[in-house]
Amino acid sequence: MSLQVRHIEIKNREQALEEIAAVGADQAGCRLMAPKAVHRVLKISGLTPVQATILKQEMLARGGDAAVARGVVDHTVEKTDVLLMGTLKQYNAMLAKLELQPFGLAALAGEIRRVLQNLEGRPIRRLDCRGKELVLGERTLVMGILNVTPDSFSDGGRFNDPSRALEHAHRLVEEGADIIDLGGESTRPGHTPVSLEEELRRVIPVLEKLVQEVPVPISVDTTKAAVAREALEIGAHIINDQWALRADPEMAAVVARYGVPVILMHNQVGTEYEDLMGDIIRFFRESIAMAMEAGIGTDKIIIDPGIGFGKTVEQNLEIMNRLPELACLGLPVLLGTSRKSMIGKTLDLPVEQRLEGTAATVAIGIAAGVDIVRVHDVKEMVRVARMTDAMVRPIS
Known part of the structure; x- marks a missing residue:
């Protein structure tokens, strides 16, 4: 055998043990040397x-x-x-x-x-969504987007009718969606905030049909505690809060009362940061503390870095490159990049031509350790997720 020198990337102690054992070291030596690697x-x-x-x-x-x-x-x-x-x-x-x-x-x-x-890796978690279970860590979960708004940047107005929305939800599940995320207020740049009454008018009729007929957990995307409360009374399984419990002082108590998982997304007004990833992680620590104080266990919390919210294109791209840094929080990560302006501005493409760009972000996100991807194009992104999982997740 000719001499060869090569680099081995060691990500954690478990991998170090495997590589040292492969050389032929005894068990005692493996245990002693792994922390050095x-x-x-x-x-x-x-x-x-x-x-x-x-x-x-x-x-x-x-x-x-x-x-x-x-x-x-x-x-x-x-x-x-x-x-x-x-x-x-x-x-x-x-x-x-x-x-x-x-x-x-x-x-x-x-x-x-x-x-x-x-940083040693998150264990496989079983997330109880009011009787519907999601397993985090075995494979990447896919959240299908269902907007019931007239002004969403991608599919505004297409699914306002409850029957059409239900039909689309069934299609998303058939294509492989593990979760349906229902939203009644657009969050695109320059959107007009809607009243509580209007958001309830859009969301509730659709939600009533979804919880009765759709087999996967239903997440409700809202920042209003009153919307969350009504949705949870009807049977919603997850709350997705794009202001991480900060927009409405009652939101944390509502989520705690119903014992449901909550997605905390990073958001801010403006794009000024002292230390981009440091500021984002500090934001999460503060919102996690708010959640815990209200009685929400960390086993119910998922974090979302908020691509496209309070960030420039350059900042969004930097976050994508530094996603592994979120692992320090030890919580599941959701990534929502589907068809967003980061892709459109990078590739100079309109919304309807951002499929490949979305696929790139999904693959990079999964390689960086995200657990859930939130997408419009479920069939295609399920394929991307399964291929990426095959490459980056340990074979069981």
Whole structure:
């Protein structure tokens, strides 16, 4: 056999164990060496110079490293970000020492451990949707879009009639949709907000038919607690909130009362960010805290990075490239890119010609670890999802 040098990408401890075992190492050696094969870079924000100095010293002492602001040494900065760099073995040794330190570092050690564990991969989850079960993690789930609005950017006005909407929902299920997402208010750029009464008038007659006849869970896309309450009374299974419990102060309590899963989407007014992914993850942590305070368990929460909402095209493309960073939250991720302007502006194509662009985003999203894709073209995207799953998900 001729000599060969090649690169092996190690994503987590389990994969490290497999690769080391494949070389022929014994079990004890595999267990000892696996934490050395996984390298993590973590960014921690808002530390004092004292906290940052201790972190850097402890990482350096174990062969890792930490980047801090220049002013940390002479305390000319009040706060600093810290970029930690090390293997799992180095982190584990550092955290054992950090847990004994003052200055709030013991609590920080606990948070670092949670993030490191989340990066090892999410377990298969069984999501109870009021008696209808969704399994997350075995394969990518496909959410079919059903808009009952006259002004949606893609299919506005096509399914306003309840009978036509029901017919379309059945078609989506036949094509492979695992969830139907019903929305009664357009969220396209420049849309006109609708009243509570008008949203109920659009959604409720369709929902009454869907919950009786459609076999998959029905998600209701709304930011209004009153719409969510009425929909849940009728039998909706999931609430999809495009303002992550922030648009209506009653939304969290409504979701908690009915015990349903909730999708929290990132959104903001304007496109200004200090740190794009850092700001998005901070937004999610705040909304997750709101949910938990209201009594919603983390086992009921799904996050959505909100492609196309409060973001420029360039920011949307950057988020697509950095989707794996959402894994630090340890929650299922939904991705909604179908036919969106990010695709239209990148390819210079109208809405009706964005199928291939959508397929590219779906494939990249699945490769990056998303669990659910929200799409208009269900038949085609189910095929994309199954092919991508075959390449990126472990064979059971």
